[in-house]
Amino acid sequence: MDVTQSLNLMIRKLEGFHPLSSADKDLLQHHSRTIREIPARQDIASEGDRPDFVYVMVSGFACRYKLLADGRRQIMAYMVPGDFCDFQVFILKERDHGIATLSNCKVVQIPAESVLELTERPAIARAFWWATLVDEATLREWLVSIGQREAEVRIAHLLCEMLMRLRAVGLVEGNSYSLPLTQADLADTMGMTVVHANRMLMSLREKDLIAIDGRQVTVIDVRRLEEFAGFNPNYLHLQAGSTPKPAARQAGDDKNPTLQPM
Template identity: 70%
Template sequence: MPSSNLFIRKLEAFHPLSNEEKELLDRHSRPLREVPPKQDIIREGDKPACVHVIISGFACRYKLIKEGRRQIMAYMLPGDTCDFNVFILKRMDHGIATLSRCQVLELSPETVLEMTEHPAIARALWWANLVDESTMREWLVNIGQRPAEQRIGHLLCEILTRLEIVGLAKENTYTLPVTQTDLADTLGMTVVHANRMLTSLRIRDLIDIDARNLIIKDAERLKAFSGFNPNYLHLKGGS
């Protein structure tokens, strides 16, 4: 039976864990910090004192430029660590903020070191970190080379795949607590353009949106249309 702990579920996607290792992770998965939507978890310039793990909700990695415009560089979904080796830095060079209400686990450097004394946990954490890097490369390609409609489709396919890993997507449907402003800041377009591209995907009968639920009506067709290949997510890569 899959663990109810989404941090464990995510790590097990990269490497099998023993019962002892899962018990260790579970023991260190409390307490949780409740963070409201649209709030910084840690700001650019702050000194990182711990590793953050998103247990529920959506968060993002972002940068602000001088004029106040925002570029979102990554989404952190349930089970994701926000740079598990970040505490070696003197100052954050970017911010991490919630997009929705989140439950956040804070792991001290000592706890992370204790976890990495277990080879399977260390391998899973390193693998997760490498997937973060490969995902950033894919996002660069997505923003730089794909047309706007395909950019959004590709991102929606990625979120579907990542949520399926932790059991939060069912029948190609998932909760998407992301505004059109967030999408625009993620994909390098205006809010108006993001709205038009979502409408176009709906007209093509590829997606539907019901309140905050994103319904992918034909996942294989959307993946083909958007050029989505999940190889950069390296699922079960460590097993």
């Protein structure tokens, strides 16, 4: 997926929240010219940084996280192409969490003053608000998982979510997608130990709900997995019928960490 395709994806996702005029789209393109390439396992933005920029995912996979004083980590969100990395934080004096790449990434870097100019356009502002509300809805769903869902169901629910989100940006072939997570990443997302995360993945595989080959996840039976997870996608507010063609795999993808159960 090239930069132009990814920027068009960002605009299309925003249009899914609110219609944009040609002038709105041109302005978004104008302010989305600065692209950063960031290697895997590096911070896009660190806790304590002054948020002078808003970042939009062009390619790759990233996460929002918080570190405790003893080094333990909680992952609070995943970002895929077309997603904003904390649109609203540019009004703060410093970041209260970090954003890190989980694979090689490209991001659009939009200065805070440009975001202010963009939000002077009513349609763009409304689309930005919708994008922020979807982020908040997703965080609420993750909180429900951590607080109330059993460990195996938590992971099943996440795999259902990623299937839908990645399909919406053309990164699913059939019911298979690449998930560049280690088991430590998954454990830090789900609030469990690495050993327990491994056991839950093995259990889902033994139930013939999923297959995992390295970093490739295949949902064997989508309906059964959704029923097992109690998955309702309404919180994602995805537009039906807008799925792009699958994106080509990037060179070096197979070298990324694997989720494969032991």
